[in-house]
Amino acid sequence: xxxxxxxxxxxxxxxxxxxxxxxxxxxxxxxxxxxxxxxxxxxxxxxxxxxxxxxxxxxxxxxxxxxxxxxxxxxxxxxxxxxxxxxxxxxxxxxxxxxxxxxxxxxxxxxxxxxxxxxxxxxxxxxxxxxxxxxxxxxxxxxxxxxxxxxxxxxxxxxxxxxxxxxxxxxxxxxxxxxxxxxxxxxxxxxxxxxxxxxxxxxxxxxxxxxxxxxxxxxxxxxxxxxxxxxxxxxxxxxxxxxxxxxxxxxxxx
Amino acid sequence: xxxxxxxxxxxxxxxxxxxxxxxxxxxxxxxxxxxxxxxxxxxxxxxxxxxxxxxxxxxxxxxxxxxxxxxxxxxxxxxxxxxxxxxxxxxxxxxxxxxxxxxxxxxxxxxxxxxxxxxxxxxxxxxxxxxxxxxxxxxxxxxxxxxxxxxxxxxxxxxxxxxxxxxxxxxxxxxxxxxxxxxxxxxxxxxxxxxxxxxxxxxxxxxxxxxxxxxxxxxxxxxxxxxxxxxxxxxxxxxxxxxxxxxxxxxxxx
Numbered sequence: 001x002x003x004x005x006x007x008x009x010x011x012x013x014x015x016x017x018x019x020x021x022x023x024x025x026x027x028x029x030x031x032x033x034x035x036x037x038x039x040x041x042x043x044x045x046x047x048x049x050x051x052x053x054x055x056x057x058x059x060x061x062x063x064x065x066x067x068x069x070x071x072x073x074x075x076x077x078x079x080x081x082x083x084x085x086x087x088x089x090x091x092x093x094x095x096x097x098x099x100x101x102x103x104x105x106x107x108x109x110x111x112x113x114x115x116x117x118x119x120x121x122x123x124x125x126x127x128x129x130x131x132x133x134x135x136x137x138x139x140x141x142x143x144x145x146x147x148x149x150x151x152x153x154x155x156x157x158x159x160x161x162x163x164x165x166x167x168x169x170x171x172x173x174x175x176x177x178x179x180x181x182x183x184x185x186x187x188x189x190x191x192x193x194x195x196x197x198x199x200x201x202x203x204x205x206x207x208x209x210x211x212x213x214x215x216x217x218x219x220x221x222x223x224x225x226x227x228x229x230x231x232x233x234x235x236x237x238x239x240x241x242x243x244x245x246x247x248x249x250x251x252x253x254x
Numbered sequence: 255x256x257x258x259x260x261x262x263x264x265x266x267x268x269x270x271x272x273x274x275x276x277x278x279x280x281x282x283x284x285x286x287x288x289x290x291x292x293x294x295x296x297x298x299x300x301x302x303x304x305x306x307x308x309x310x311x312x313x314x315x316x317x318x319x320x321x322x323x324x325x326x327x328x329x330x331x332x333x334x335x336x337x338x339x340x341x342x343x344x345x346x347x348x349x350x351x352x353x354x355x356x357x358x359x360x361x362x363x364x365x366x367x368x369x370x371x372x373x374x375x376x377x378x379x380x381x382x383x384x385x386x387x388x389x390x391x392x393x394x395x396x397x398x399x400x401x402x403x404x405x406x407x408x409x410x411x412x413x414x415x416x417x418x419x420x421x422x423x424x425x426x427x428x429x430x431x432x433x434x435x436x437x438x439x440x441x442x443x444x445x446x447x448x449x450x451x452x453x454x455x456x457x458x459x460x461x462x463x464x465x466x467x468x469x470x471x472x473x474x475x476x477x478x479x480x481x482x483x484x485x486x487x488x489x490x491x492x493x494x495x496x497x498x499x500x501x502x503x504x505x506x507x508x
Contacts, residue, residue, distance in 0.1 A: 020274065020415065021278075023277075023278065023281065024275075024277065024278070024413075024414070027277065027412075027413055027414055157441070158281075159278075159281055160278070160281060160440060160441070160442060161274065161440075161441055161442040161445065162441045163441040163444060163445060166441075166445065186414060186415075187411070187414070187415055187416045187417040187420075187464050188414060188415040190417060190464055191415065191417060191420065191445070191449060194449060194452060195445060195448060195449070198448060198452065210441050210444055
């Protein structure tokens, strides 16, 4: 595809776009004020679940070593690599691990294969907000009220495109474009929206063809998958303040 | 998305996958024996048109400087940047420029914004074949007979995803998967196939929403776009031999 970017000089709407993986993020990072980090299976779904069940704050760290250091200092720490709990830690990436009384009002430290890396990549470039299917509607409504350029950053899989994050990003685009206050100029955003529209009536069925199923089905994660793909189970908006994720106060969400 | 790649030890079928842009190619290049380079608007469509109208061979070069050097030596040279013919050259990227008697039996040198760069990137890693909607059916049939792992490399736009190359790649995946002799393990390939299936009954209409239209409509390229998006206008298979593209002999295509 050739040609210059076509920028309409009369365009006043804000942009909403989709970046398919952290690997592509260098092509986008200068242009956006809000970055929605999405890792549906399972990091951002687990983060939303944790806040919905009353966790006070979450510190996302990129490496297991950082997580171990926090653990030595007495923090509750979750650590996941390759779909499993890292040896020596109490939690992994399962949303259900955070639906327990022990996390209520606590600070939790979390490191995951893709999701927390994407958060730490994005935070240099804009306001990080956590997106998942589990907080979709409340997030869409909040984003629609922000007069900001928005990038949905899919965590992907091993730096490549994945379907479930893209469908979540497409749902956000579809909603924001529908308000009339946003526009998209890139084909990735249009494709994400098309894929969401094809999937929306049966997300679980749609993704049965996808590679996540082959990867996770032998990890006995079917219960987690069903939770993560079921929209609006955790109506919270985790947002990064400094190095900590906190939930936006409920009265702001109305 | 977490988890390890799930490789079925009993899998004997070859793989067909899609890489959305040259920027992502480092994540793929070790694994494939045939690389189908796709730049529907307009480089690979123009290359197919040229062979269909009798050009003998095409030398793809990455830079305008290389193209100028060939021009000094008396070659016919096409050079396109940003959708337009580079000053001082006779041809650009329009398929119609190559449907003329002057190119018959000639060697043509070509440099384009994305397409020829993708060719030169891919040639280090596998057998390069040229793909476009204009040679779709003949290419699908030929690929189905190769017992090789196949990567469709979309040229994209400024290293990002574009819809028209992805739909072409999705058409190739859909056909090869349908033969039962190939499988895909990556979500990018599944998404490309889904997008093709949504688009196939009206590719021109489907792409009206896409960014290519905004970019090219003010370059008066509507005639070219219609040609490039109309399948099977140029039933040839250009293939790289050394540094030159040549057409596979017609009797091999039957």
